[in-house]
Amino acid sequence: MLLLFSERAAAQIETRTFPSPMVKGLRLDWCKHFGSECGGPAAALFCKEMGYDKAARFVLDQNIGGRGIPTLVIGDGRTCKGPTCSGFRAITCEKAKAIVMRPKPLDQPAKPPQAVTSPKTGKGAEGKAPSVSKVAPSTLAALLPGGAELYRCSGGACDFRLTTDHEIDPKSASQSETYHWDVNKITAAKAVLWQVATEPFAPFTGTAPDLAPKGLAASGRGTKSAGGFVVDFKQLGRKQYLTTGRVPEQFVVRVVPLAAAGSDKIVGKPSNIIKVYYGAKAPPPPPVKFHTQPRPDYKIRVVSFTPPEFDDPNRWGCVVITGYKSHTSPLIRSMFPLGEMCPKSYRGEGQTIDSLGEFVDLLGKGWDWLGGKFDGLKDLAVDVILKYSIFGLQCQITGVLAQEAAGGGAKDTVDKACSTAAKIAVNAGLAALGVPPTLPRYNELLDRGVDYAVELAADKFEAETGVPCVGPCKDALRKGFREAANELKGKSAAQGCVGTEEANKRGREPLCVPDLVEAKPAKGAVYSPPVAVVEIVRGPDAPVLIGTAPTVCIISMSMKVENTYPGGYVSGPSPGSGTQVPLQKIAGELYVPVTVPIPKGLALGAKMEIPITFDRFSKFETPWTRDLWRTSQLEPDASARWSDFNALYSGGTAHLAANSPCSSRPGTRDVRLPRR
Known part of the structure; x- marks a missing residue:
């Protein structure tokens, strides 16, 4: 019988996983359009851009914008820089790879294939009468799609699918093993033929011999696209011994996809093969290669470690007068002489603290006060950085670059961009040191941590503006930090300048130092953290x-x-x-x-x-x-x-x-x- 093929194709699935997918040098945003069509639509469009049919799987990488990673919205071409911008941890794309058979033109009659015959007997090469081949087995095998899976389960709900070879002890009381199949990736497969053989399976041809391979010891049919079957190797071993006089040391197991229950039509390539070593030792597995x-x-x-310096309740509000502004009057200088000064004692009832335990909200009270003062002085630090350091000029240049990078659509002016950059520098730089400049140890920490503060501020600046801060920009940050710190240290810091009631709770009268007088907390007056x-x-x-x-x-x-x-x-x-x-x-x-x-x-x-x-x-x-x-x-x-x-x-x-x-x-x- 001659079988004529119309143009047809057998699909093979080709997949590729893209970890942390990028578009135009930026991480792909979780949404196809800004704030809408998130997840699947964005992944599908990305896969089409990469030459694939669809997105098979994708994993969310949430709020990567908060880690300083901008994302590109693929449908709009817009960049998302906020802390809630999310991306993909990975996307797996897939497409059907087709192998096409094309017939000869219909106006040319198809010639039947010629069998090879012996010139002496007129018979085929094996002494049989010549026959017509429908199609070469290798061609038919190539046409059939793959994707059938054979596995064993591990875990309560088959959490892991094991496809590795395994051993069975012939002396064990129970020698049964459960195998599972899954042919859902082969569209035409609605059933399977499972096979257990004592010899390796011959090369697959997609024809009748594949249904009864050499050494077949047991087989059965599954009537669904996914299911399981049990093999009793103790019974198989006994059967082989009675038939052949020996017990095989190895079995091989596979499933063949079929069109339907009761059909012998093979519609896909067989599954992976699992070898069973029956009383024999399995060879060591090949070394695992990790990507x-x-x-x-x-x-x-x-x-180094510096322990905390605890505040002494008896020294609350004490300050050290360190200097004066140039236009400070002699009267003010005489009222606030250089050196240590403490508030007057209050004769009423103050607050006492137990020596063995304390209320958490009283621990480090002076530290909380200094932190608040420092927060209030950050705006001053911004002004100092912009006004007194070359960062001001560098910032103007950077602001222009930031506007150009935004395609002219930036709403902020250059001045606002510069102010933003300076605030980033203060928050990420000076604050990164963790201690307000009014504390005595601040100079030491600034000297040891200024490089860290500069690098961190530069990272934050680039994440916000998209423009790298290198070379002169970092030098300007370093100088700006020091000048801002010096300016902040010149400000008065009098913890005792509070209301009368608050001061009396501490057993003191209020002590306020004028702005013209430079002061800092005295030792023991405030808490310094470790x-x-x-x-x-x-x-x-x-x-x-x-x-x-x-x-x-x-x-x-x-x-x-x-x-x-x-x-x-x-x-x-x-x-x-x-x-x-x-x-x-x-x-x-x-x-x-x-x-x-x-x-x-x-x-x-x-x-x-x-x-x-x-x-x-x-x-x-x-x-x-x-x-x-x-x-x-x-x-x-x-x-x-x-x-x-x-x-x-x-x-x-x-x-x-x-x-x-x-x-x-x-x-x-x-x-x-x-x-x-």
Whole structure:
């Protein structure tokens, strides 16, 4: 019989996964149009642009704009730079790859294929009468689509599909194994023929011999596009022994896709083959090759730690007069002479603090005050950077470039762009040091951390404007930081300049220093938080698995404290309440861990110091305090505010750890805390 083919094609699915997909040098936005048609529509359009038919899978990478990564909206061509802009972690595209058979023109009669015959017998090469071949087996096999899967299940709900070879012990009581098939990727497949053989399967032809391969030991039919079957190898082994006189050491298992239940029409390539080693040892698997990508790698070391300086209630409001403005009158100078000055005492009732524990909202009260003063002076720092440093001129140039980069459509003026850049510098630079310039240790921290502040400010500036801040721009930032800090240090900082009622609560009268007088808090007047200085060194990039590299490198700094409580009688919060506490070990955190970014521009081998300030207290409570508060009659709010800070801090050991996803090992340091 001669089979004539009309033009036809057998589809093969071609897929490709694009990790962190990019368009025109920017990450692809999650939405096709700005704020609409998000997820699938954007992924589908991207795949079509890449020459594929559709998006098979895609994964959200949420709020990457908050990590300084702008995205491109593919349908509009607009750039999204806000903190809520999202992108794709990966997109898998697919398309049908067709193999086409074309017939000879219809006006030319098709000639039947000629069989090879023997000149002597007139028969075929094997001594049989010549026959007509429908189509070459290799051609038919190539036409049929693939995609059939054979696997074993692992996990409660088949969480993992195992396609690896495996072993079965002939001495085991149970030798049954369950296999599963899935032919949903082959459109025409509605059923399967599963096969277990004792010999390797011959090359696939797509013809009848594939239905009864050599060495076939067992087979069966599945009437759905997905399902499972059980093979009892103990029974198969016995059957083979009775038939052949030996027990095979190996079985091979596969499924063949069929058009329908009860049909012998093969409509797809067979599945993967699973080998079963029956009493034999499976060969070692080939080494796994992992696809990797480079990840920045840093060596991290904690080089120093400065413990907190606690404020003394008896020195609240004290200041040190450091100088005067040029036009300060002699009368003012005589009223506020150089040196230390403290508010007058108030004879009324002040506020007392227990030596063993404290209310969390009173811990570091002076620090909160200084932080507020610093926030109020940020606008001044912006003016200083713009007015007194060459950053002002550089910023004007950068503002013009930013407008040009926006295609002339930027709404902000050049002046506003410059002001924005200066605010970025202040917030990301000076504030990155974590300490207001009014504190005595600020000069030391500025010297050690100015490079970090400059690099971080440059990263933030580029993320906001899209224009790199390099060379003269960084030099201007560095000079601007110092000049702004000097200007801020010249401002009066008098903690005691409050209302009479507030000052009297502290046992003092108000003390206000005129703006013409330069002052700073005296030692012991305000609380200074603990500061750790971390050194980072940029090393060669480390290879990591694709998709596991962090998008932003950070350092997470923690401080865990251990101490030995000496024991004794502890009074409770209610009159007459208390308990006897034995000597015991206590441990916990007194400060909330701090996370800071690592600047992106650090060169290979370059070194940088980063001051990290622990500026937030963490509530710590001993077990006995928890019990005493639970049985007290005081309001629950008081218990929530209480902290056994001193019990853990005084003379304890602080374990500092600087961890980073961009470092193979953390930087650690143990320090003994002073007694308080």
